[in-house]
Amino acid sequence: MRKGSENLWIIKEKWKFKNVFIFKIAEESFEKIDIYPTHGFLMIILKEEENGLTVNQISETLAIAPSTVTRFVDKLISKGYVKREKSGKNSITKITEEGLKIIPDIYKSWDGISEKIEEVVGNEEYLRKTGEDFKEFADILGKDKKYDQISEDFDFWII
Numbered sequence: 001m002r003k004g005s006e007n008l009w010i011i012k013e014k015w016k017f018k019n020v021f022i023f024k025i026a027e028e029s030f031e032k033i034d035i036y037p038t039h040g041f042l043m044i045i046l047k048e049e050e051n052g053l054t055v056n057q058i059s060e061t062l063a064i065a066p067s068t069v070t071r072f073v074d075k076l077i078s079k080g081y082v083k084r085e086k087s088g089k090n091s092i093t094k095i096t097e098e099g100l101k102i103i104p105d106i107y108k109s110w111d112g113i114s115e116k117i118e119e120v121v122g123n124e125e126y127l128r129k130t131g132e133d134f135k136e137f138a139d140i141l142g143k144d145k146k147y148d149q150i151s152e153d154f155d156f157w158i159i
Contacts, residue, residue, distance in 0.1 A: 022117070029112035033105045035079070037113075038062065040106040042072055043081060043099055052085065052094035 026037040033040075045061055046053065055073070059066045073093050076082040081099035085092050121127055 022113070025116045025120075026113050029109045029116065033102055033109060035076070035081075035106075036072075037109070038064070039072055039076055040109060042069075043076065043095055043103065043106060046082060046093060046095040047100065047103055050094075052087075052092035054090050054092060058093065 023037075030037050030040060035043075042058060042062065045058065053061070055066045055069045058069045058073075062069070073082060073084070076099070077084065079098075081096060081102065082093055083096050085094060118124065118127060
């Protein structure tokens, strides 16, 4: 294996471990409100968009497939947190009053992720530096226009 390929493999494996670890903590934090972290992020986005969003707009914002957005929206509709409204040819997804009521719990769940990671890692300086490194990494990717939105949204995810 070439040195560059070996380094890329190491980065990829560490990234995978970090993602699995953080995803597990995130799921545990959100299980109290019986939704997944991405559902929570979707609801926060909808809270900010009073006129609602189309599936494609949500898909672009969350960088996930439209079919995945549809599944997420269906799940949130079944809980009464969001609704679909027809607007011409488009279907617009909006947050409901019931959805707005759990927004504070969603923010608490996000805080719970940070608190658990801080507890497990136990080194505030390391976490600060890691957050800066990830931000720099996202900024580098953001230089490619395809990843612009991810770079802009990354500040939300820094722990």
